Amino acid sequence: MGGTAVVVGGGIGGLAAAIGLRRIGWEVTVVERAATLGDAGAGISLAANGLRALDELGVGKAVRDASRGQYSGGTRTPEGGWLARMDGAVLERAVGTPIMGIPRSTLHRLLRESLPAEALLIGSAAAVGQAGPGTVRVDCGDTVLDADLVVAADGIGSKVRELLFPAHPGPVHSGSTVLRAITEQPVGLRTDFELTWGRGAEFGHIAFHDGRAEWHAVLSLPAGTRFPDPLAELRRRFRTWHDPIPALLDATRPGDVLHHDVNELRTPLPSFAVGRIALLGDAAHAMTPNLGQGACQALEDAVSLAAALSAESTVEAALTRYDAERRPRSQEVARAARQAGRMGQQLSHPLAVALRNTAMRLTPSRAAMRMILRHHAWVPPRLN
Incomplete structure (x- = not known):
């Protein structure tokens, strides 16, 4: 089965969906309201499930070549003590690859370069409506597109989702806010990846292959909290935390710090x-970042959608299959991510933090690996 598709949203999930659809013979237009595509943001970790999806889309090698494997690191206390060590080599033996760290803009560029320029309609808002039996119309201002399929990959604030489910409460604040940036220059790091959990706060870093690093700071704060000088505020809050946290902040330009509230779709669709019309990525299952699975789940969506359309004889049958395959898994991952946040950075009572830390130190490595494999050991369907 082939046809014409419009993908609303030019983020990672939307571009991946377009690549997958083109690989099975569909004509695809990606409509993105932003005037420029995806060269902003900090860093991203890609687990085995996301990398396998990228392999099936034909861009896995390029992404790996631009990434750095996360072989060393783990979770620490603010004083520097280890709660859990990460052994990327063990994970690689289990699933075939370590977790890979890459700048988000680099991943976006590699996906974008896999599509012809004429498939991208940039700087256009999309309004979705019914054109006739078996056709969906997308009004993009001066351009009107009629399609056999619309893929709504328009993010956590999806307008298409609001159109389809007007009674759904939509995204809610998770109780956390995140500040993040990529360092201006290389930083001497002894590990590839770290998380440090304090009381109501988390600081983490991802090392890149060029020596720079992405760092993020997650704070338990009300929605809308902002600081006149975000970098100065972080230096104040994390001034007593272990190295290399101060060095990462010192290697960052103030204007590079991004600040966003952490929102999620707590009520499942x-x-x-x-x-x-199919929902994909954050439009379908926006989750907290505590498992590093948001982008990976969107990549899974993209491959699964293309595979369903390739296997089924009608769009409706394919979307029924897509929903049955993707909704249970992605919503389970979202629940697990929420729970991880509650047991991690969001804990603030000293006794609860102490109990959590003790439990982490006592957890056998094999048990920790089993929890990781629940999410990482996904095998994509083949795109023929």
Whole structure:
């Protein structure tokens, strides 16, 4: 089965969906309201499931070549003590690859370069409506597109999701806010990846292959909290935390710090598909970042959608299959991510933090590996 598709949203999930659809013979237009595509943001970790999806889309090698494997690191206390060590070599033996760290803008560029320029309609807002039996119309201002399929990959604030499910409460604040940046220059790091958990705060870093690093700071704060000088505020809050946290902050330009509230779709959607419209990525299952699975789940969505369309004889049957395959898994991962946040950075009572830390130190490495494999050991369907 082939046809014409419009992907609303030019982020990682939307571009991946377009690549997958083109690989099975569909004509695809990606509509993105931003005037420029995806060269902003900090860093991203890609687990085995996301990398396997990229392999199936034909861009896995390029992404690996631009990434750095996370072989060393783990979770620490603010004083520097280890709660859990990470052994990327063990994970690689279990699933075939370590977790890989890459700048988000680099990943976005590699996906974008896998599509022809004429498939991208940039700087256009999309309004979705019914054109006739078996056709969805997307109004992009001066351009009107009629399609056999619309893929809504328009993010956590998805307008298409609001259209399909007007009674759904939409995204809610998780109780946390995140500040993050990529260092201006290389930083001497002894590990590839670290998380440090304090009381109501987390600081982490991802090392890149060029020596620079992404860092993030997650704070338990009300929605809308902002600071006149974010970098100065972080230096104040984390001034007593272990190295290399101060060095990472010192290697960052103030204007490079991004600050966003952490929101999620806490109320699960009843379906990821209505008629000939499919929801994908954050539009379908926006989750907290505590498991590092947001982008990976969007990549899984993209491959699964293309595979379903390749296997089924009608769009409706394919979307029914896509919903049945993707909704249970992605919503389970979202629940697990929420729980990880509650047991990690969001803990603030000293006794609760002490109990959590003790439990982490006593957890056998094999048990920790089993929890990781629940999410990483996903095998994509083949795109023929």
